[in-house]
Amino acid sequence: MTLKAGYPFWLIKNGLPFTFPKLDQDIETEVAILGAGISGALVRYHLIQAGIECVTVDARTIGLGSTSASTSLLQYEIDVPLYKLTEMIGRKDAERAYQLCGEAIEKLEQITKKVGIEYFETKKSLYYAAYKKDVAWLKDEFEARKQAGFKVKWLEPEEVKEQYGFESHGAILSQLAAQTNAYMLAHCLLQHKHKEHKIFDRSPVVDIKHHKNGVTLTTETGYTIKAKKLVYAVGYEVVDFIKDDIVDLLSTYAVVSEQYNERNFWKDDVLIWNTADPYLYLRTTPDNRVLVGGRDEEFHDPAKRDKLINHKTKQLANDVNKLFPHLEFKPEFSWTGTFGSTKDGLPYIGEHPKLPNGYFALGFGGNGITFSLIAAEIITDLITEKDNKDVQLFKFGR
Incomplete structure (x- = not known):
């Protein structure tokens, strides 16, 4: 699938900062990661931190899939508003999903500082009512976020105009948000211990066989990767690998x-977005x-x-x-x-019942980067056999 077209800004600005080899031999590893965009890069980082040997393989030159097209806003908000998600899955789970996204922003900042990556800026976020009819539910959303522990403030139309200079019908100002450059963030994360944990690009995988003792991947040139576990970090191309109607x-x-x-x-320079469908963001x-x-x-x-x-x-x-x-x-x-x-705005993370030794990191939606961080933590816990109570929120068949 061709995931993008045109001239993505990050690709124009940063070009191809690092190069990686094609897979040209048969290899074996503890964990194979399929996909080296921002999702695969975050999964790889967490596995390495946990002491797990891994190999990463991508069909394209690194970063040239969805990651280069990302607008790289980091928000705790899910595409389904909190008050509505509460109606769908219950208050406890809805609040937990939002709180995980909030924690993910803070953890991403910690990772960038630890690894020495400059592509992270903390911001505030302004969510404004595009239409008068949206004010009632946006106020419900404000109350839901406040009850969930988020630092938010309601702004009347005149306050938005005075402080931010444009017309609206009211807005939620959130203290927690950030922005990044997902393309460079992924590239920099992939440089972390890249000599010990190999990365291959331009090596399309054309066959995957799951069995009780592991997974075997075969590339279009006939080379194989034998792994005990496989992480699918293929984003929207998951439709090529599973038949589930999930996205x-x-x-x-x-x-x-x-x-x-x-x-x-x-x-x-707050992040700005509105209640229109589809929503506008700046x-x-x-x-x-x-x-x-x-x-x-x-x-x-x-x-x-x-x-x-x-x-x-x-x-x-x-x-x-x-x-x-x-x-x-x-x-x-x-x-x-x-x-x-997705129907509930949440990602799909974890094991698939029909694919033994396979794990999915599918961060769908407008805040896929924060979902990718959550997926990296959950999958690392699953592979290292640690208990993670949040896996139920994002499982297949929920």
Whole structure:
């Protein structure tokens, strides 16, 4: 599957920072990780920290799948609002899912500091009502988050206008959020002990056999990886490996502005998103640009998705200029990518009943990076046979 098209900003800005070899021999390992995007990189980091030998393999050049197309907002919010998720799975589980995402942001910051990675910025997040009819449920959401222990503040329309400079019908200001560059974050994490724990790219796996004692992967060139355990970190391409109807594929669009001479965006450069469906979201970049995304469509095929890039670019640029006319937003890079959503907004993490010795790290939704961190922790616990009570939240067949 072609996961993206256009000119993803991170790929243009950072190019190919590191190179990796193709698999050119048969190998054996404790754990094989299929996929070397941000999900695979985080799983690999956690396994190494736990003392587990692992080998990572990717069909593409590292990072050129969904990771390079990520807009890299880090939020504890799940695509399904907390008050609604509570109705679906109960208050205890809903709050736990949100709290895990909040903890994931803080843990990602700790990892970047420990490894010496610069691609992490703490931020606040502003979630505003796009329509007057959304105010009632957004206030319910505010109360649900406050009861769950999050530091949030309700802002009336005039407060949003005074502090952030645009019209709305009210908003939730959250203290906990961050932003990153998922492409470079993945690359830097993969440099961690890469000589001891091998990484291979441009090595498509064409056959996987699960058995009671392990898993055997065969590449298109005929080489094999024999592992005791296999972690699927393949994201939206999971539809190529399992038949479960667990995800609806969507196409999303993103645009980055030309570089501004001075930073004159909005207060605190908060992450901004709204209650529209699909929702609009904005963030800034360290080099004085504005990134806007949204205008999602149902995914049918890559050709139809890609034809809409120019049209969506104009729409998103207009969206920014309506909110912030003073920015005179001018697009420079735009792209589209495929992503997935689930019925409850939660990822699928853990073992699959029909695939022995296989584990899945499928961080679907708008906050896939935080889900990837959660998946890395849970899968590491499962492989090392440690108890993890959160696995039930994200299991297949829930």
